[in-house]
Amino acid sequence: MRFSLDEYFVVELARAVGDAEVTFHGFASPCATVAMHVAKRSHAPSALLIEGAMYAVNPYPDFIPPTSNDHALKQGAVYSMRFEEAFDMSVRGEVDNMFLSGVQIDRYGNTNVTAIGGMPTPKVKMGGGGGGCNISATIERLTLWTTNHRPGRCLVDKCDFITDIGHRTPEGTRAELGYPGSGPQILITELGVFDFPDGEARLRKLFPDVAVDTVKESTGFDFPIASDLGVVEAPSRRQIELVRQVDPLGVRRREFRPADLQRSFHL
Amino acid sequence: MGVHLGADKQTDLETAAGLVQPGSMVALGGGLSARLPMALVRQLIRDGIGDLHVVGSAHSIDVDLLVAAGSISVCEESYVGYEQDHGLAPAFRRAAQEGSIEVRESCCDTVLTQLRAAEMGLPFLPVHGVKGTGIESLHPEYRRVTCPFTGQIFVAVPPLAPDVALIHAPLGDRSGNLHLEQPYVLDERFATASAMVIATVDRIASTDEVQAAGIVIPFYRVAAIAEVPFGAHPSSCYPGYAYDRNHIGEWVESAATPSGAEDYLSRYVTGTDEAGYRSLLGAQRLERLGSYTESTAAWMEMFT
Numbered sequence: 192m193r194f195s196l197d198e199y200f201v202v203e204l205a206r207a208v209g210d211a212e213v214t215f216h217g218f219a220s221p222c223a224t225v226a227m228h229v230a231k232r233s234h235a236p237s238a239l240l241i242e243g244a245m246y247a248v249n250p251y252p253d254f255i256p257p258t259s260n261d262h263a264l265k266q267g268a269v270y271s272m273r274f275e276e277a278f279d280m281s282v283r284g285e286v287d288n289m290f291l292s293g294v295q296i297d298r299y300g301n302t303n304v305t306a307i308g309g310m311p312t313p314k315v316k317m318g319g320g321g322g323g324c325n326i327s328a329t330i331e332r333l334t335l336w337t338t339n340h341r342p343g344r345c346l347v348d349k350c351d352f353i354t355d356i357g358h359r360t361p362e363g364t365r366a367e368l369g370y371p372g373s374g375p376q377i378l379i380t381e382l383g384v385f386d387f388p389d390g391e392a393r394l395r396k397l398f399p400d401v402a403v404d405t406v407k408e409s410t411g412f413d414f415p416i417a418s419d420l421g422v423v424e425a426p427s428r429r430q431i432e433l434v435r436q437v438d439p440l441g442v443r444r445r446e447f448r449p450a451d452l453q454r455s456f457h458l
Numbered sequence: 459m460g461v462h463l464g465a466d467k468q469t470d471l472e473t474a475a476g477l478v479q480p481g482s483m484v485a486l487g488g489g490l491s492a493r494l495p496m497a498l499v500r501q502l503i504r505d506g507i508g509d510l511h512v513v514g515s516a517h518s519i520d521v522d523l524l525v526a527a528g529s530i531s532v533c534e535e536s537y538v539g540y541e542q543d544h545g546l547a548p549a550f551r552r553a554a555q556e557g558s559i560e561v562r563e564s565c566c567d568t569v570l571t572q573l574r575a576a577e578m579g580l581p582f583l584p585v586h587g588v589k590g591t592g593i594e595s596l597h598p599e600y601r602r603v604t605c606p607f608t609g610q611i612f613v614a615v616p617p618l619a620p621d622v623a624l625i626h627a628p629l630g631d632r633s634g635n636l637h638l639e640q641p642y643v644l645d646e647r648f649a650t651a652s653a654m655v656i657a658t659v660d661r662i663a664s665t666d667e668v669q670a671a672g673i674v675i676p677f678y679r680v681a682a683i684a685e686v687p688f689g690a691h692p693s694s695c696y697p698g699y700a701y702d703r704n705h706i707g708e709w710v711e712s713a714a715t716p717s718g719a720e721d722y723l724s725r726y727v728t729g730t731d732e733a734g735y736r737s738l739l740g741a742q743r744l745e746r747l748g749s750y751t752e753s754t755a756a757w758m759e760m761f762t
Contacts, residue, residue, distance in 0.1 A: 218537070219537075244516065253758075254761075257761055262700075274644060275570060278567045281567075282586040317539070317551075318537045319516075319536055322536065322566035324568065324588055324591050324593045328588075329586050329587065352592040356591060369610050440758060445542040
């Protein structure tokens with residue numbers, strides 16, 4: 192069975208969803224949206240899913256639309272939260288896992304989705320952070336992802352602007368800032384997976400067609416490499432089928448460059 | 459925070475939009491691609507209104523059109539864009555980069571907290587995060603406070619009391635009772651925290667019918683209500699219609715250049731009224747947006 196990088200990537204994201212946990216994704220997050228439903232339909236049937244911009248609890252959508260504030264995403268939901276309920280639950284510390292991406296991500300897992308070149312004079316103004324600026328402080332685990340791990344791009348020495356909190360800002364560590372959540376635990380890119388054992392990114396796994404040197408060339412900071420550096424575990428046939436079932440429109444693919452969509456693997 | 463009595467507040471779109479003063483702080487209802495107050499946005503542009511300070515959570519074409527028309531001076535939304543659907547908001551991005559608008563980017567939860575402070579009549583409330591982020595630096599009005607009980611330092615935010623909230627709903631009555639489908643996003647909070655709500659609805663119905671559907675925003679928050687079919691177009695207003703993905707695509711493509719944005723505005727906004735807007739789109743196209751209920755395949759078709 193052949194499968195493509197986007198399917199592989201989403202399955203690895205899905206592994207971040209624990210069973211019997213509360214998990215949340217924001218808007219503009221196709222890969223995370225698909226991953227949450229793949230997890231719920233496989234290894235995490237008891238997970239409590241909170242759907243991005245619909246605030247729908249445990250929906251079972253027939254497909255994922257390319258915009259997240261759409262009723263298609265609340266099909267089959269047992270309950271629809273109010274906006275207030277979802278945010279209160281997040282900042283109170285009742286959400287175990289949240290998926291978060293960034294146009295820039297630094298070694299501490301801080302993310303910038305506000306502006307390349309910083310504010311108030313941005314070189315490129317991006318959309319903005321939604322609710323991440325508060326809930327990145329309190330959610331127990333942040334699962335970061337990017338599909339733009341290329342030289343001079345996402346993984347930078349220093350974010351031009353910190354929208355969402357990682358493990359440490361220039362003002363101090365999470366503990367010093369008084370933030371209760373544990374911060375980013377993993378960062379999944381189209382090249383591999385980092386963890387944050389001491390609050391700093393460490394290369395933990397590679398996709399099988401990627402060399403360590405490629406990761407080094409594509410990363411704007413030096414990083415340690417785990418002594419047991421491994422390969423991202425291949426998805427099962429069932430997981431691949433689930434990705435296709437959850438996302439028949441292929442919205443996950445919108446996050447990838449055409450060249451990466453050509454990367455293909457065999458099971 | 460305004461109470462608006464009166465049994466009949468139904469008026470036309472032009473009169474309703476005319477209640478918004480230049481320089482106002484305006485809360486935009488709905489969010490992203492859903493239930494945006496687009497007819498009101500278009501009317502404000504026709505009126506040539508300027509110097510608005512818009513506040514809200516995650517928005518898209520509503521803010522983008524207002525920016526393109528030069529109506530906004532301060533943007534205090536948490537996000538403006540089209541997700542991975544159509545990407546960055548071209549007019550908003552251009553104006554932010556040129557410095558022709560001030561982007562006071564906020565966070566959904568901060569906006570919520572500030573609205574709650576206004577609703578509760580409190581001078582401030584603390585938020586959990588923000589401290590140490592770039593967002594804090596964009597808001598000189600925020601302060602740091604020490605919790606008198608634990609000694610912990612929080613960012614304190616002042617109340618946010620918009621002059622007006624623009625809200626579109628599928629159903630309402632003449633007195634201003636509004637029924638919305640979830641998610642309500644911040645609309646309930648906007649309704650209480652703002653001095654007045656100006657509403658458009660796809661259809662005016664009897665109070666009995668709105669009550670049966672469920673009143674989400676009560677009449678006494680609403681200063682004026684106008685019936686504008688497809689008043690949220692090109693965003694969705696379920697259960698009536700899904701969003702018009704191709705039309706949003708047409709805007710994003712046009713707005714890639716300032717002259718393209720102007721062409722769009724003169725064709726769809728300033729050169730016509732709402733009836734003309736619907737004619738330009740065509741009955742068939744608008745009807746199709748309601749056909750999502752026919753089958754999953756029909757619904758998926760909306761997104762291709």
